Amino acid sequence: MKTFEERHTAWLDGLLSGDSLTAFEQELIERGEAPTDRVDFAKFQAFLRTHAAAPMMDGADFFNHQLLEKITAPSGAVRPVRFWALPRLAWFGGLSLTASVALFLAIIPKKSETHSQSAYIAQVISARSADPQISATAFQTRSDQPDNMTVVWLDGLDYVPADAQ
Amino acid sequence: MPSSLARRIGLIGVIGLIFIAPARAADSQLWGALLLGTNQPTSETPPAELAPYQKRLSKVFGYAAFQVLGKSTRAFSDNSEQWLIPGKTFSVRSVVQPSGDNYQVDLQLFQDKKELVQTEAKLGPDSPLFIRGPLYGKGQLIIVIMVRDDR
Numbered sequence: 166m167k168t169f170e171e172r173h174t175a176w177l178d179g180l181l182s183g184d185s186l187t188a189f190e191q192e193l194i195e196r197g198e199a200p201t202d203r204v205d206f207a208k209f210q211a212f213l214r215t216h217a218a219a220p221m222m223d224g225a226d227f228f229n230h231q232l233l234e235k236i237t238a239p240s241g242a243v244r245p246v247r248f249w250a251l252p253r254l255a256w257f258g259g260l261s262l263t264a265s266v267a268l269f270l271a272i273i274p275k276k277s278e279t280h281s282q283s284a285y286i287a288q289v290i291s292a293r294s295a296d297p298q299i300s301a302t303a304f305q306t307r308s309d310q311p312d313n314m315t316v317v318w319l320d321g322l323d324y325v326p327a328d329a330q
Numbered sequence: 331m332p333s334s335l336a337r338r339i340g341l342i343g344v345i346g347l348i349f350i351a352p353a354r355a356a357d358s359q360l361w362g363a364l365l366l367g368t369n370q371p372t373s374e375t376p377p378a379e380l381a382p383y384q385k386r387l388s389k390v391f392g393y394a395a396f397q398v399l400g401k402s403t404r405a406f407s408d409n410s411e412q413w414l415i416p417g418k419t420f421s422v423r424s425v426v427q428p429s430g431d432n433y434q435v436d437l438q439l440f441q442d443k444k445e446l447v448q449t450e451a452k453l454g455p456d457s458p459l460f461i462r463g464p465l466y467g468k469g470q471l472i473i474v475i476m477v478r479d480d481r
Contacts, residue, residue, distance in 0.1 A: 296444070
């Protein structure tokens, strides 16, 4: 059993006849729709066929060719590479970082602070002499002052004549 | 970027590191000097290493002037034995080991073949240790030991 829409389409197209046509038009009347709609539709269809023809395209072959190329082109087609592409930027950044580290290690003085006089560090942990005649004493002068110095003081050494050195 | 270029860049980096590392290690030297402190006026200026200590030397040792009788410098590597010979009759056997920013130094001071003193000290870079030696002529001999760090 065809639906109403199918039978309506067939009725508009003039494909119903005989009992089918009579029964469908009776159904239209029962639904409150005028069977004369079919005549209006036929007029409208004839109007469209007469006045609404599709315009002819110029260069149809070229258009078809372009369309076909876009459809058949591989997805991984070669694209032009920009100079500042991401991989090149990454390499440039890495090289810049390496050059910066190398310059830092080579040029920047690492211990410039320890070269100042305030960084004087000299601590004697032990001082001894194998000779019992010699005593070794270590001391630091004014360790809280910037002009301190550490001395290992030896006593009991023999006098050295002036021409010995 | 071609992988050959990446390999070349990596090789250059490795070579750079190989040359930078020894250059830093070789910057440290053990420096020694034999000073004579006298009260006789002298026109000799102290070495640059001891210029900041001129006044302190006078205060501690009681001499007005100091002249350098001899100097000796040795580049050292970790834990290796070095001999400094600042004077004809004085020599210093030393073993230096870096300890953080400073140096652990073991010293033996000899006069001819006689050991005068054996000392263990912690020295900072460019921080001299002074050893009061024997009386000499009309003055006093002083042995100075210092680690020079040019890093």
